[in-house]
Amino acid sequence: MNETFNRLYKENYAKVYRLCLSYVSGNEALADDLAQEVFVKIWQKLDQFRNESQVSTWIYRITVNTCLMHLRKIKKSQEKITDQIPENLSSETEDGKDDRLQMLRACIQKLNEMGKILISLVLEEVPQKEIAEAVGLSNENVRVQIHRSKGKLFKCMSSKEMQNL
Amino acid sequence: MNNFKDIQSIYDGQKSAEPTEIPRELQKRIQKADSLVNNSHIKNIIILSITLLAIVGIDRFYFTATSTLFEIGIISMIMALAIRITIEMFSYRRKKNLNVLRKSDLFIADLKAFYQWRKKIHQYPTYLTFLLYVIGVGLLFIEFHNHLSQFWFVFFLIEFVVIMLVLIIFIRKKIRKEIKSLNEMIDLYEV
Numbered sequence: 001m002n003e004t005f006n007r008l009y010k011e012n013y014a015k016v017y018r019l020c021l022s023y024v025s026g027n028e029a030l031a032d033d034l035a036q037e038v039f040v041k042i043w044q045k046l047d048q049f050r051n052e053s054q055v056s057t058w059i060y061r062i063t064v065n066t067c068l069m070h071l072r073k074i075k076k077s078q079e080k081i082t083d084q085i086p087e088n089l090s091s092e093t094e095d096g097k098d099d100r101l102q103m104l105r106a107c108i109q110k111l112n113e114m115g116k117i118l119i120s121l122v123l124e125e126v127p128q129k130e131i132a133e134a135v136g137l138s139n140e141n142v143r144v145q146i147h148r149s150k151g152k153l154f155k156c157m158s159s160k161e162m163q164n165l
Numbered sequence: 166m167n168n169f170k171d172i173q174s175i176y177d178g179q180k181s182a183e184p185t186e187i188p189r190e191l192q193k194r195i196q197k198a199d200s201l202v203n204n205s206h207i208k209n210i211i212i213l214s215i216t217l218l219a220i221v222g223i224d225r226f227y228f229t230a231t232s233t234l235f236e237i238g239i240i241s242m243i244m245a246l247a248i249r250i251t252i253e254m255f256s257y258r259r260k261k262n263l264n265v266l267r268k269s270d271l272f273i274a275d276l277k278a279f280y281q282w283r284k285k286i287h288q289y290p291t292y293l294t295f296l297l298y299v300i301g302v303g304l305l306f307i308e309f310h311n312h313l314s315q316f317w318f319v320f321f322l323i324e325f326v327v328i329m330l331v332l333i334i335f336i337r338k339k340i341r342k343e344i345k346s347l348n349e350m351i352d353l354y355e356v
Binding site: 005006009010013017018037039040043045048058061062064065066069071072075098100101103117125133134135136137153157 | 271346
């Protein structure tokens with residue numbers, strides 16, 4: 001395997017995996033599948049990277065578009081997950097994961113597709129300018145949409161916490 | 166939950182392992198993606214092309230003295246397969262041209278256009294090519310009538326009708342399901 005690809009993989013896999021994980025509401029198998037698909041695409045497009053943008057922006061764009069491309073697969077798996085996740089989460093979940101994290105993922109799932117993408121990038125602490133470049137929206141549009149998505153997420157998390165009190 | 170920082174801290178609390186090397190599974194996927202034969206459109210094109218060549222071969226070397234109706238039947242079948250192969254080739258090209266490096270809003274527009282095109286294909290061309298193929302096979306039966314005994318002719322005719330009916334029901338069901346799924350996809354991309 002190409003040395004550049006090896007480096008890109010080691011430096012970015014965790015980031016790509018976490019982004020995918022947020023987008024697919026915590027389904028680890030699907031997130032890993034998507035993350036691998038992202039790196040297949042990176043491998044195929046490696047010669048087209050022209051250093052015009054940061055490598056991270058380039059990878060975020062491929063990640064977002066790959067997730068969008070597999071929306072059908074994601075939707076099917078989310079339907080199953082929604083069936084499995086109870087509305088009120090107990091203090092200890094089956095696989096020992098923090099239920100607040102599961103709550104967060106369930107709330108992200110309720111956002112629209114662009115909202116999910118934007119919030120996933122925000123949570124990865126990607127700068128707003130880089131987000132705008134990756135998704136192809138204006139800085140102002142991204143700012144407004146992030147603000148709305150954050151509001152919805154906060155509301156959802158607060159109401160879920162209230163339910164659990 | 167006081168502010169977004171609380172949400173951020175929940176997110177930051179998740180564990181994620183840093184990989185040390187490229188897993189074998191990914192290496193295999195890359196090899197598979199680099200190979201053209203693993204593409205579903207290419208597989209369909211190969212299967213349809215083999216069928217087309219077999220029909221041409223049988224017509225040319227096996228049924229040497231045939232009627233005009235038989236030839237029309239063979240031409241109908243060849244045309245149906247040729248149309249399908251062309252559609253598969255276009256489909257493959259359109260899918261290959263989906264560029265993940267485009268800005269997401271443009272990529273979404275491309276995906277929507279691709280699914281809308283697939284929907285159009287399923288609406289009329291699939292039924293028309295199937296109909297053309299069935300007409301072709303039907304015309305061959307007229308020739309078979311001259312060569313087969315009454316019993317075998319009726320036997321093959323009934324078998325043909327039953328297979329076609331089952332296929333029509335199956336294809337109709339599959340197409341309806343596919344169109345429903347494509348419509349859902351198109352709606353999802355209204356982001």
